[in-house]
Every structure is written in structure tokens, then in C-alpha cells.
Amino acid sequence: MTSDEILMDCEERMEKATNHFRDELRGLRTGRATPALLDNIRVEYYGSPTPVKQIATISTPDPQQLMIKPFNAEDLKEIEKAIRSSDLGLAPNNDGKVIRLKIPPMSGDQRKKMVTRMSKLAEDARVSCRNIRRDGNKHFDQAEKDKTMTEDDRDSGKEEVQNLLKTYEAKIDDMLEKKTKEIMES
CATH class of the missing domain: 1.10.132.20 (Ribosome-recycling factor)
Structure with missing residues (x-):
């Protein structure tokens, strides 16, 4: 060389x-909502682990909340399961159309x-x-x-x-x- x-x-x-x-x-939680928090989360999607951002839109309606709207409503349960099993320590709130994640202050x-x-x-x-x-x-x-x-x-x-x-x-x-x-x- x-x-x-x-x-x-x-x-x-x-x-x-x-x-x-x-x-x-x-990907670290700072007390402020950012879509990057979900970058490392993988969802079982047709048998393969897929990043959340590839199967849903992630938005921040306010600084303390993330909103995840899947392209296909049937994926809600899998996304919710992936978030619950992650090390984020956040409880997803599923209303049947979107998942809301409240980011508590640290x-x-x-x-x-x-x-x-x-x-x-x-x-x-x-x-x-x-x-x-x-x-x-x-x-x-x-x-x-x-x-x-x-x-x-x-x-x-x-x-x-x-x-x-x-x-x-x-x-x-x-x-x-x-x-x-x-x-x-x-």
C-alpha cells in the first residue's frame, strides 16, 4: 500500500x-420528541425486521409527542409491539389509526x-x-x-x-x- x-x-x-x-x-432520548428516537427500532414486516420509518410516517405535533401513522393500518399492532419491546421506555398509545408516544421530561x-x-x-x-x-x-x-x-x-x-x-x-x-x-x- x-x-x-x-x-x-x-x-x-x-x-x-x-x-x-x-x-x-x-437515537438517545433527551426529553424532546424527535423522529430520530425511532431510528433503531425494527418492526417485523412480512418476516423481516424493517425500520419504522420505512412503513410509517413519523411526525412531531408538539415538542413532547411523536405521532406514528403507518402506511397500512394493519401494521399498527406490530409497530406498537416493537416500541414496547425496545429500550426506549415509552408507552405507545394506539387509537386504531395512529400511535402517539408521549415523551416525558427527564x-x-x-x-x-x-x-x-x-x-x-x-x-x-x-x-x-x-x-x-x-x-x-x-x-x-x-x-x-x-x-x-x-x-x-x-x-x-x-x-x-x-x-x-x-x-x-x-x-x-x-x-x-x-x-x-x-x-x-x-
């Missing part, structure tokens, strides 16, 4: 780890637990990025050992991988800080 290929691979993988963290943050204790959970998710994302750095450094060492790269190229490549890591760790910290602020203020 050339230096550019190694760096591109590292950057793509770090971007994926960062995006995964962003998606996990989106207590101070719940907020602290949520921030702790987010910190763990952020650390997992940072560890993923560090593992990617380690892999990139191994590729540079191997390329130097195989005589396809000079020592100076290897060292400058490792330095660039380290700079990439710092950039992505800063992005993760920034996302964590914003979400923490949002949870503690709402």
Missing part, C-alpha cells in the same frame, strides 16, 4: 466510527445517567479511532520493512495518521459536549 492509500483507508474508517457515534447520539438523575452513557459511547468511538491508528501504523511499518517506503516516509505517514486521530477525537468530543449541553439544559 502507498502512503496515500493507507491514509485514505484510515480516514474513511475514522469517519465511519465518528458517524456511528453521531447516529447513536441521535429527571436530573436520568439526565446524569444519560450523560454517563454518552461518555461511554464517546470513549468507544475514540477507542475505535485509536485502533484504526494502530492498524495504519502497522501498514506503514510493513511498507518500510518491505522496502516500498523509506524510513522518513514511514515516520511522516505515522505523524499524519496521528494528526487524523486528533482531528476525529476532537469531532467526537465536540459532539459529546453539544449533546451533553442539550440534555442538561432541556
